[in-house]
Amino acid sequence: MLSEFLLSEMNRLGANDALPLHRQLYEALRRAMLDGKLGAGERLPSSRDLAQDLQLSRNTVVAAINQLSVEGYLASRVGSGTYVNDSVPRISPGRNGQRTAGWASAVPPGRLSARGLALTSRFCATDLEVQPFTPGIADFSAFPLTLWQRLQNKHWRMTYPDMLDYNTSGGYAPLRRAIADYLRVFRSVHLEADQVIVTTGTQQSLELCARLLADHGDTVWVEDPAYWGAAKAFMASGLAIHPVPVDDQGICPDMGDDTYPPKLIYVTPSHQYPTGAVMSLPRRHQLLANARRHGAWVLEDDYDSEYRFSGPPISSLEGLDTDGRVLYMGTFSKVMYPGLKLGYLVVPKTLVDAFKQAHYDLNRPGQMPVQAALAEFIEMGHFASALRRARQNYAERRQCLLEALKPVLSDARVGPSISGAEQGLHLCLRLPAHTDDKALAQRIAQQGLTVRALSAYCLQRSDLKGLVIGYGYAPLADIRRCGPLLAAAVQRELDAAAA
Amino acid sequence: MLSEFLLSEMNRLGANDALPLHRQLYEALRRAMLDGKLGAGERLPSSRDLAQDLQLSRNTVVAAINQLSVEGYLASRVGSGTYVNDSVPRISPGRNGQRTAGWASAVPPGRLSARGLALTSRFCATDLEVQPFTPGIADFSAFPLTLWQRLQNKHWRMTYPDMLDYNTSGGYAPLRRAIADYLRVFRSVHLEADQVIVTTGTQQSLELCARLLADHGDTVWVEDPAYWGAAKAFMASGLAIHPVPVDDQGICPDMGDDTYPPKLIYVTPSHQYPTGAVMSLPRRHQLLANARRHGAWVLEDDYDSEYRFSGPPISSLEGLDTDGRVLYMGTFSKVMYPGLKLGYLVVPKTLVDAFKQAHYDLNRPGQMPVQAALAEFIEMGHFASALRRARQNYAERRQCLLEALKPVLSDARVGPSISGAEQGLHLCLRLPAHTDDKALAQRIAQQGLTVRALSAYCLQRSDLKGLVIGYGYAPLADIRRCGPLLAAAVQRELDAAAA
Numbered sequence: 001m002l003s004e005f006l007l008s009e010m011n012r013l014g015a016n017d018a019l020p021l022h023r024q025l026y027e028a029l030r031r032a033m034l035d036g037k038l039g040a041g042e043r044l045p046s047s048r049d050l051a052q053d054l055q056l057s058r059n060t061v062v063a064a065i066n067q068l069s070v071e072g073y074l075a076s077r078v079g080s081g082t083y084v085n086d087s088v089p090r091i092s093p094g095r096n097g098q099r100t101a102g103w104a105s106a107v108p109p110g111r112l113s114a115r116g117l118a119l120t121s122r123f124c125a126t127d128l129e130v131q132p133f134t135p136g137i138a139d140f141s142a143f144p145l146t147l148w149q150r151l152q153n154k155h156w157r158m159t160y161p162d163m164l165d166y167n168t169s170g171g172y173a174p175l176r177r178a179i180a181d182y183l184r185v186f187r188s189v190h191l192e193a194d195q196v197i198v199t200t201g202t203q204q205s206l207e208l209c210a211r212l213l214a215d216h217g218d219t220v221w222v223e224d225p226a227y228w229g230a231a232k233a234f235m236a237s238g239l240a241i242h243p244v245p246v247d248d249q250g251i252c253p254d255m256g257d258d259t260y261p262p263k264l265i266y267v268t269p270s271h272q273y274p275t276g277a278v279m280s281l282p283r284r285h286q287l288l289a290n291a292r293r294h295g296a297w298v299l300e301d302d303y304d305s306e307y308r309f310s311g312p313p314i315s316s317l318e319g320l321d322t323d324g325r326v327l328y329m330g331t332f333s334k335v336m337y338p339g340l341k342l343g344y345l346v347v348p349k350t351l352v353d354a355f356k357q358a359h360y361d362l363n364r365p366g367q368m369p370v371q372a373a374l375a376e377f378i379e380m381g382h383f384a385s386a387l388r389r390a391r392q393n394y395a396e397r398r399q400c401l402l403e404a405l406k407p408v409l410s411d412a413r414v415g416p417s418i419s420g421a422e423q424g425l426h427l428c429l430r431l432p433a434h435t436d437d438k439a440l441a442q443r444i445a446q447q448g449l450t451v452r453a454l455s456a457y458c459l460q461r462s463d464l465k466g467l468v469i470g471y472g473y474a475p476l477a478d479i480r481r482c483g484p485l486l487a488a489a490v491q492r493e494l495d496a497a498a499a
Numbered sequence: 500m501l502s503e504f505l506l507s508e509m510n511r512l513g514a515n516d517a518l519p520l521h522r523q524l525y526e527a528l529r530r531a532m533l534d535g536k537l538g539a540g541e542r543l544p545s546s547r548d549l550a551q552d553l554q555l556s557r558n559t560v561v562a563a564i565n566q567l568s569v570e571g572y573l574a575s576r577v578g579s580g581t582y583v584n585d586s587v588p589r590i591s592p593g594r595n596g597q598r599t600a601g602w603a604s605a606v607p608p609g610r611l612s613a614r615g616l617a618l619t620s621r622f623c624a625t626d627l628e629v630q631p632f633t634p635g636i637a638d639f640s641a642f643p644l645t646l647w648q649r650l651q652n653k654h655w656r657m658t659y660p661d662m663l664d665y666n667t668s669g670g671y672a673p674l675r676r677a678i679a680d681y682l683r684v685f686r687s688v689h690l691e692a693d694q695v696i697v698t699t700g701t702q703q704s705l706e707l708c709a710r711l712l713a714d715h716g717d718t719v720w721v722e723d724p725a726y727w728g729a730a731k732a733f734m735a736s737g738l739a740i741h742p743v744p745v746d747d748q749g750i751c752p753d754m755g756d757d758t759y760p761p762k763l764i765y766v767t768p769s770h771q772y773p774t775g776a777v778m779s780l781p782r783r784h785q786l787l788a789n790a791r792r793h794g795a796w797v798l799e800d801d802y803d804s805e806y807r808f809s810g811p812p813i814s815s816l817e818g819l820d821t822d823g824r825v826l827y828m829g830t831f832s833k834v835m836y837p838g839l840k841l842g843y844l845v846v847p848k849t850l851v852d853a854f855k856q857a858h859y860d861l862n863r864p865g866q867m868p869v870q871a872a873l874a875e876f877i878e879m880g881h882f883a884s885a886l887r888r889a890r891q892n893y894a895e896r897r898q899c900l901l902e903a904l905k906p907v908l909s910d911a912r913v914g915p916s917i918s919g920a921e922q923g924l925h926l927c928l929r930l931p932a933h934t935d936d937k938a939l940a941q942r943i944a945q946q947g948l949t950v951r952a953l954s955a956y957c958l959q960r961s962d963l964k965g966l967v968i969g970y971g972y973a974p975l976a977d978i979r980r981c982g983p984l985l986a987a988a989v990q991r992e993l994d995a996a997a998a
Contacts, residue, residue: 140663212618339662363703366837
């Protein structure tokens, strides 16, 4: 009986985890399909019946079913109900930990352009299952949804036709002011509100810069290892990517090859992605001097500056810039939620008009009621409160992860170390150069944990090995439970290497 | 005295705003620090003292101080009190303006890339004032906002964390199904829901196609005259634009120069933008044959197919395609509202995986609650109702405009004519080849009416003159009032030319 299977699965899940009910049901239904208890093409009981059988609220059932529909497991046919999709992969028990969707690797060769092939063949962000320790992911379950919904509502009620149109002025003016106030105070960015362009996030910010400030074939210096999303944006815009090594003081601008003079230099100075290195002050001056010498623009991606846990606060690189060659960008996805799709780009005054115009012509910005709600969310202090709560949450998780990793660090034979734990939502566990970190990450994945190999972020160099470990996504209980598993897996690797 | 400053600031804030007391105090303290009245490292009076001095409850004072601590303005030292953080930037009134001004002027002008200059120097969509007859703009004042807000609310209430995240599957599954159902029935598109990629609109759809299917320097055939937005997207992606003339049967594919074989062919077959020509069936077959011969992809932009007023319904070009080389795109901006930022791209099955992956990697799609609301809006028939009402509105406006233009058309001396009035939200008043249509459009603008010169849409040719006149934006009363003014202005031009 389906409902019996679901109930027992949910009991099992509920015992180990603090998963919400709809998520338990989602997992149970997913398992039923993967195990073949619900076959392809089979009709699901109605949400009403399921709710009754499982003694759950209808909303809970609908949420689980919606999620499975989103993910392609289920399909609704109008007037006839919900069915298991034909394409659901049946997974034999052994493959449990493997990826569910499978499509990322299935991209057929052939009729894409060379650029299209390049864009789809490397650095695919979708092929990781989100599990404890997945880096780059925040936990937005604590986000004050009800309050946010109330604010959105208010601005929808107040909306007037112009707010439903595209926006030509770089964003909703009060939001640009709120962003400018925030950056001025917390990030020591020198700016006026008019220099703020509201974008749909860092990808759009990067592409605007790449297109307006560089030509096809121009060189962009990119940190090695690097944030893949940035590399993709530059590839898509036809730029030649020149990797410049990162050490524990950040990018080494003098190691950039002058035979490939940069038009753009892309950096994450306050928390290098993914090593977590903080760019030192001398290095910052050196970078700016180098940029000046080459007549290059500097793109400063301050992607997780909101979460600083220890060490002195670090001002922006932009704040050191005296000749207006730094473009500064950030995102709301880490404090609000990713699907909000709002970020910002601060451009030098001389570029404001060109960027506004091109942003309109290329992107047709919209979503003004949401921008208005966000402006009020910030102005009324809700952003600061949400940030405070999140920071506290993440601080606890980070501490718990650091505790769990302690035994590994005490292994003096091979000298693993941690970098980048002062800020952000991930840290980097550095491992000896002979470690096969990709294989290690795969072994760890078999335990239902997702970490990324540091070497997977490297563009060119092969000397960096380690694990990039996120503590943003999983709740404290999961980190407490899974941290020792992770540490044990790493320890086994170290022992094997020493043997 | 600090407390005097705080009190006066709070009075000022309290007079204008309905800010709660703790928020007033927070603002006042923040101001005191930014103005240097509370210097870096300075010790704050105890919360007890502050409460007494300001005659506030201690809780109010503690709330304000906590907030400032979270935001990094203040730091507590155990047993010794609360201090202003060293990192708080002091903003002195004089330096503020000076620094930014000097800094801005130090940036040499003209530092956009060649691509940036090209993207911002031509075809700027922001330089038109929206007034009666502005083409390309719908009237969303009649859009059922309250209903839409209720639906959005419902889906926000039902939302679960995954809906707040980025989406990797090409869009919210029920929305993709609803779009597929709509296109299958109304546009004779051959598709399954999985071929639908939900985008932020046509610009994003075009860029995905340009990047994945063409390389830098590849040729795209573009209709001449053309939709500027498309030309910009292709320019931004490094494609060589090869204009192919349009006549009253649409694009003339045999006039495309085979020495510039296309990788992409971009067309608006059901209502050519801006001439309004409907591509004839023989021309459609010819276009597909030509595309096959060149191994080119065809991009079909069906931008306003929802509004067909007369003549037989026209199926999509995609529906004639037998070898999967047509990519079909549309937008919700014309029936819903532009700022919604939702459109769709239908890709051949072989490309689905690559497009989903690249869409995620390049654009990080989100906004899932809005997608869910739209899916229900369509499924429940609200989209069809809104469309029906809008179509009726626009039909009346169109009729009114046609009536107003009648006297001009009867001028047999020079033979003006109207094209493209069967569909969409604009029509094209064709004028004799010797007309200076740009000057005419400027004269009309002086009367508070905005029309565009047809020649302004031409990429290469110089034989087309006329006015592109929108009837989507202005209410019927305005069209009734302004139509005769517009007609009179045209008549004066014709008379002057004949004299």
